[in-house]
Amino acid sequence: MRVVLSTYGSRGDVEPLAGLAARLRERGAEVRVCAPPDEDFARRLADAGVPLLPVGPSARALTSAAPAPSSLPRRAAELIAGQLETVTAAAEGCDVLVATGALPAAAGALSVAEKLGIRSVSVTFQQLTLPAPHRRPLNYPGRPLPPEVTDSRLLWDLDARSTDALFGEALNTNRASLGLPPVEHVRDYVIGDRPWLATDPVLDPWHETPGLDVVQTGAWILPDTRPLPAGLTAFLDAGAPPVYVGFGSMPMHxxxxxxxxxxxxxxxxxxxxxxxxxxxxLSLADDPADCFVVGEVNQQALFGRVAAVVHHGGAGTTTTAARAGAPQVVVPQVADQPYWAGRVAELGIGVAHDGPAPTYDSLSAALRTVLSPGVRARAAAMAGRVRTDGASVAARLLLDAIGREGRYVSA
Incomplete structure (x- = not known):
């Protein structure tokens, strides 16, 4: 069995594919992963035993550059073209393609599967891109939804039109180069009839929605066996549990x-x-004894040894902290991060910071709350409720479906 996994995005879009790839390989599948050419992505995929097939520009460089929203259609066309070139070569002879990440990149990958006549699965690592009547869509940069409109059905219609305006021409021009017919609605094409939601059902419960047959597998987690650096271990051993502060792939402009x-x-x-x-x-002006600065590190091991986690609210970091039983202060920056901040607050395992730029006063107040006994107790109890088998569930569903006609069975 041969499987190709395709994404374009930040660490949160690549890390789950490493988890799925590892479980697929355990079941005897040959796996290829197409993802941005960033070194930390390649190292993490190597931990799962799969090479990185680079596609598109560096995700870190693109994020740090903060390109203007007006450049989004052009960048979408470039992403789609890169998918067509790299994913087509990777998917030759494969049995199934899994597409996720930025919407135009996923649309390009799914078009490759369509051209090659192989099965495909569309996956999201947060449910906010799935149309649902009980919430608003996400805003695209430079294209805010009108605040005076409150009817969610109208807002999702506007979201579909906005997606088509941003990505439709780029996608259909590239599809024409493959001899494929144009897509009428880009968002609906990417979501398909039966999208997969790779999130934990306790942290991110899916509510049944007419017209969407969603398969929620649980989060795709690659167990991290890397030891913590010796200096960090010595720092942790030298005193009471510290507070972790880190914002992942966010440039924090x-x-x-x-x-x-x-x-x-x-x-x-x-x-x-x-x-x-x-x-x-992030860095510090001096080298104080009560602080320790780390680079790439095993968060699964580290979060089990800290008093709280202050972070940006990415799906992966939120899930890792919840699994470790660590109270959280979520300082959301973009996209789905306010949603995850809200979920942490609703579950009582942390605080959602108001806005992307914390001050001494606002962060102090949040820390006083999450370091209280009640929040610590709820966070510790949550650790035992987060599923750890999401990637195994997805691997089983995927391989069971290969070579069999009909629908994917439910997770």
Whole structure:
């Protein structure tokens, strides 16, 4: 069995594919992963035993550059063209293609599967892109939804039109080069009739929605067996559990002094700090004894040894912290991150920070709450409720479907 996994996006779009790839390989499948050419992505996929087939520009470079919203259609055309070139070569002779990541990239990958006549599965790592009557769609950069419109059906119609305006020409021009007919609605083409939702059902419960036959597998997690760096282990052993501060793939343009603000707010609670550099390249002005700065690190191991996790609200970081039983302060920046912040607050396992730029006062107040006994107890209880078998469920469903006609069976 041969499977190709395709994505374009940040660490949160690549890490789950590493988890699925590992489980597929355990079942004897040959796996190929098409993803951005960033070194940390290649290293993580290597941990899963699969090579990275690079597609498109560096995701980190693109994110850090903060391109203007007006360039989105052009960048979409480039992403789709890159998918057609790389994924077509990777998918030759494969049995099934899994597409996720940025919408235009997923549309390109699905077009490749259509051209080659192989099965495909569309996957999302957060449910906000799936039309549902109980919530608003996400805003695209530079194309805000009208605040005066409250009818969710109208808003989802506007979302479909906006998606077509941004990506329709780029997709259909590239499809024509493959000899494929044009797509009428890009969003609906990508979602398909039976999308997969690779999130934890406790953290991210899916509510049945007419017209959408969603398969929720659980989050796709690659167990991380890497040891923590010796210096970090010594720091952790030298005192009470510190507070972790890190914002993953976010450049933190709205809060360039966030490291200094966070350190002072954590100190005010009598705690030490672990600062993760991330794509914002966070650093400290000096080298204080109560702080430790890390680069790429095993979060699964680290989060089990901290008093709280201050982060941006990516799906992967939220799930990892919840699995570790660590209270969370979520400082959302973009896209689905306010949703995850809200879920953390609703579950009582942390605080949703108001806005993307924390101050000493706002972060101090949030930390006082999450370091309280009640939040710590609820976070610890949550650790035992988060599923750990999502990638195994997805691998079983995927391989069971290969070579069999009909629908995918439910997770």
């Amino acid at each position: 709205a809060s360039p002094d966030v490291a200094e603000v966070a350190v002072e707010a954590v100190r005010a609670q009598g705690r030490r700090v672990v600062v993760a550099r991330g794509w914002a390249d």
